[in-house]
Amino acid sequence: MAREPKQDRSRATRRRLLEATIDCLAESGWAATTVSVVAERAGVSRGATQHHFPTREDLITASLEFMFDSRIERVRTEPFDVPEGVGRTEAVVERIVDQCTGNMFKAALQVWTAAAADPALREMLLPLEEKFGRVSHAVAVEQLGADDTDPVVHRTVQATLDLARGLGLADVLTDDSARRREIVRHWAAQLDEVLRESSSRRTQAGPAR
Amino acid sequence: MAREPKQDRSRATRRRLLEATIDCLAESGWAATTVSVVAERAGVSRGATQHHFPTREDLITASLEFMFDSRIERVRTEPFDVPEGVGRTEAVVERIVDQCTGNMFKAALQVWTAAAADPALREMLLPLEEKFGRVSHAVAVEQLGADDTDPVVHRTVQATLDLARGLGLADVLTDDSARRREIVRHWAAQLDEVLRESSSRRTQAGPAR
Numbered sequence: 001m002a003r004e005p006k007q008d009r010s011r012a013t014r015r016r017l018l019e020a021t022i023d024c025l026a027e028s029g030w031a032a033t034t035v036s037v038v039a040e041r042a043g044v045s046r047g048a049t050q051h052h053f054p055t056r057e058d059l060i061t062a063s064l065e066f067m068f069d070s071r072i073e074r075v076r077t078e079p080f081d082v083p084e085g086v087g088r089t090e091a092v093v094e095r096i097v098d099q100c101t102g103n104m105f106k107a108a109l110q111v112w113t114a115a116a117a118d119p120a121l122r123e124m125l126l127p128l129e130e131k132f133g134r135v136s137h138a139v140a141v142e143q144l145g146a147d148d149t150d151p152v153v154h155r156t157v158q159a160t161l162d163l164a165r166g167l168g169l170a171d172v173l174t175d176d177s178a179r180r181r182e183i184v185r186h187w188a189a190q191l192d193e194v195l196r197e198s199s200s201r202r203t204q205a206g207p208a209r
Numbered sequence: 210m211a212r213e214p215k216q217d218r219s220r221a222t223r224r225r226l227l228e229a230t231i232d233c234l235a236e237s238g239w240a241a242t243t244v245s246v247v248a249e250r251a252g253v254s255r256g257a258t259q260h261h262f263p264t265r266e267d268l269i270t271a272s273l274e275f276m277f278d279s280r281i282e283r284v285r286t287e288p289f290d291v292p293e294g295v296g297r298t299e300a301v302v303e304r305i306v307d308q309c310t311g312n313m314f315k316a317a318l319q320v321w322t323a324a325a326a327d328p329a330l331r332e333m334l335l336p337l338e339e340k341f342g343r344v345s346h347a348v349a350v351e352q353l354g355a356d357d358t359d360p361v362v363h364r365t366v367q368a369t370l371d372l373a374r375g376l377g378l379a380d381v382l383t384d385d386s387a388r389r390r391e392i393v394r395h396w397a398a399q400l401d402e403v404l405r406e407s408s409s410r411r412t413q414a415g416p417a418r
Binding site for chain 1: 235236237238239240241315318319321322323324325326327331334335338361364365367368370371372373374375376377378379381382383388391392395396399403
C-alpha cells in the first residue's frame with residue numbers, strides 16, 4: 001500500500017513550485033512572478049517546472065487554488081483551545097486578523113489587484129473568494145460559540161472579517177502591528193459585549209425546543 | 210490680475226492628464242498605465258504630455274500627489290449638514306466608506322499593491338498615506354462631534370477607517386453594495402452607542418474647566 005517514491009517526489013516538487021509562487025507574488029508582485037523566476041526560487045529545473053505547469057496561466061491558476069485551499073485548511077484545522085470569555089473572543093479576532101497579515105494575504109492582494117483590471121481572472125477568482133468568505137464566517141461563528149441566526153451577531157461577525165481585511169491592507173506598506181494590537185483588543189471587547197447581549201436575549205426567550 | 214489664458218490652458222491639460230492617469234490605474238491596472246495610454250485617454254498630444262511629464266515616473270508621482278490632495282480636499286470641503294443623532298453618525302460612516310469604493314480608491318489600490326513590491330515607490334507613498342490617514346481621522350472626529358481624547362472613541366474611529374478600507378477591498382472584484390449598506394447601518398448603530406456612552410461619561414465627570 002506504500003506510495004511510489006517517484007509520485008511522492010513529483011508531488012513535493014509541485015508543492016514547492018506553488019509555495020514559491022505565493023512567496024514570489026507577495027514579495028516581488030504580480031508582473032515579476034514568471035515561470036522562470038518561480039522555478040529558480042523553488043530550485044526546480046525548467047524542464048520539471050514545464051512538466052507540471054506548461055504555461056504561466058497554469059501556474060497562477062494552480063497557485064490560486066492552492067492558496068485558497070491552504071487558507072481554508074489552516075482556518076479549519078489549526079488547534080483552538082481557549083476557555084470561554086473575552087479572552088476567547090480576543091483570540092478568535094486575533095486569528096482572523098493574523099490571516100490578513102501574512103504572505104498568503106499579500107499574495108492574494110496581488111492577485112485581487114490584477115483581477116480588478118482582468119475580467120477573465122476575476123471570473124476565476126470569484127467562486128474561490130466566495131467559498132473562502134463562507135468558510136471563514138462559519139469557522140469564526142463556531143469558535144466564538146456565537147448564535148449566527150441573531151442578525152446583530154451575524155453583522156458583527158461580517159464586520160470583523162471586513163475589519164481584518166482593512167487591517168491587512170494597512171500592513172502592506174508599513175509594519176502596523178503595534179496599532180493593530182490595540183484595535184484587535186478594542187474590537188474584541190466590543191464584539192464580546194454583542195455576544196453576551198445576544199446570549200442573554202436567548203436566555204430570556206427561554207431554551208430552544 | 211487676470212491669469213494668462215495660456216497658463217490656464219496648460220494647467221487644464223495637466224489636470225486632464227492626471228485625471229486620466231487615475232481612471233487608467235483604476236480600470237486597466239498598474240502595468241497598463243503608460244504615458245502613451247494616458248495621453249491618448251486624455252486626448253493630449255504626445256508632445257504636450259512629454260512637456261508636462263517627461264517620464265512615466267514623473268506622471269505617476271504627480272498623479273499620486275494629485276490623488277491624495279483630491280481625496281483630502283473632498284474630505285475637507287464637501288458640505289456636511291446633517292442633524293445630530295444616529296442619522297448623522299450613519300451619514301459620517303457612509304461618507305468614510307464611500308471614499309473607499311470609487312475610482313480613486315481603486316487607483317490607490319493599484320499603487321499600494323505595486324508599492325508592496327517596490328521599496329522606492331513605498332518610500333514616496335508613506336508620507337502621503339500618513340497625512341491622508343491623519344486628516345481622515347480628524348475630519349471624522351469633527352463631523353461626528355466626538356471626543357477623541359476618550360480612548361474608546363479614538364479606537365472606534367480608527368476601526369471605522371480600517372473597516373472602510375476592508376469594505377473597499379471587498380468591492381474590487383464584485384459589486385458588494387447591498388451587503389455593504391447593511392454593514393454600514395449596523396456599524397453606525399454600534400459607533401453611535403460608543404459616542405453616547407462617551408458623552409454621558411463626560412457629563413457625569415462635570416463640565417471641563
